[in-house]
Amino acid sequence: YGLNALSNRSYKVILRRTGKDELLTVEDESYVFRDLHPGAVYLYEAESYVVEDLDLEEKIVRILRADVEFYTQSxxxxxxxxxxxxxxxxxxxxxxxxxxxxxxxxxxxxxxYKVIDTISQEIISRHPLxxxxxxxxxxxxxxxxxxxxxxxxxxxxxxxxxxxxxxxxxxxxxxxxxxxxxxxxxxxxxxxxxxxxxxxxxxxxxxxxxxxxxxxxxxxxxxxxxxxxxxxxxxxxxxxxxxxxxxxxxxxxxxxxxxxxxxxxxxxxxxxxxxxx
Ligand SMILES: [Zn+2]
Ligand SMILES: [Zn+2]
Incomplete structure (x- = not known):
């Protein structure tokens, strides 16, 4: 992604890995605020991730690879x-x-936001945003x-x-x-x-x-x-x-x-x- 192609409402989604970080994709703020807040589970190309940090100033979402059996809903x-x-x-x-x-x-x-069990669909916990x-x-x-x-x-x-x-x-x-x-x-x-x-x-x-x-x-x-x-x-x-x-x-x-x-x-x-x- 060229930086110029990013609108001022776009956030870079960065995968944190030992050694080096990787730019995974770019998402619009309307999606980021709903589904990429800290603690959110993010599904991307059949892999699951958890959001570690949302940097509003730099417009960056940092995520970690995580195999989880729950999803989040805000x-x-x-x-x-x-x-x-x-x-x-x-x-x-x-x-x-x-x-x-x-x-x-x-x-x-x-x-x-709510954390919901993928299998049972039961609410595991609720958190303020x-x-x-x-x-x-x-x-x-x-x-x-x-x-x-x-x-x-x-x-x-x-x-x-x-x-x-x-x-x-x-x-x-x-x-x-x-x-x-x-x-x-x-x-x-x-x-x-x-x-x-x-x-x-x-x-x-x-x-x-x-x-x-x-x-x-x-x-x-x-x-x-x-x-x-x-x-x-x-x-x-x-x-x-x-x-x-x-x-x-x-x-x-x-x-x-x-x-x-x-x-x-x-x-x-x-x-x-x-x-x-
Ligand atoms: Zn309604
Ligand atoms: Zn009915």
Missing amino acids: LKHTEITPLDKQAQGKTGPNKDIEKFYGRVKVEHEYYS ENIPIIEFETQAVWFTIPFELQKELELEGFDLGGTIHAIEHAMIAMAPALAQISRWDLGGVSIDFDTVKQQPIIYIYDAYRGGIGISEQLYFNLFELLNLSFKLIESCSCKSSNGCPVCIMSPKCGNNNDPLDKEGALFLLNKLLDAK
Whole structure:
């Protein structure tokens, strides 16, 4: 790698060995802060490594070769701010789902990570993450509000609002590949139970790449279809837990540890959103 080819967001990943160090590869900071923090397990070309040190000043990650039977997953807090609206409309049989498409600013703050046993998938330990800078990028998103009436009904029925919209967000991301040529890893999501501007719950789905790659726009135009598919996904899953399961509303990439989730609440709310009054 020529130094000139490195953007100012690139980190050199250096393998520490007795005798000499070796430049293994280069990774973008968005990946580094999530998956190459100190203590993280890094998989590269079928070999496993453990991160020894993350040097923010020099933009270097130092790793050691290690055969381990665990992997790591970081947890994050995400802030999302709409920057403009390029389209807006209403959808659903009652035209009560207000939807938007536009540019947003996304900020991720990684605050902790879990060590998970590769075989049993059990959590072995949890660790705080300190001094990891906040990642900030602009991208495209589709978002929509939950009508106040329906929020009221949901809460009167005793469902958890936060868990309900978080579950819907996960189901939408799980089903989006049925509508666009993507994988769920190409999208991120944020569900907000009280937006201070709109004074309503909002679900955001955004392109997980700087600048965006056009997925959100497609989803904006197919939002009703996506909500329908999400309902079918959850309804057809026979799991009995209120947190759902990995087939329906649990996400392998949730930055909030799949908490809270309310499967029955999601079915109740989606049913209200999708059915004509
Ligand atoms: Zn399930
Ligand atoms: Zn989540």
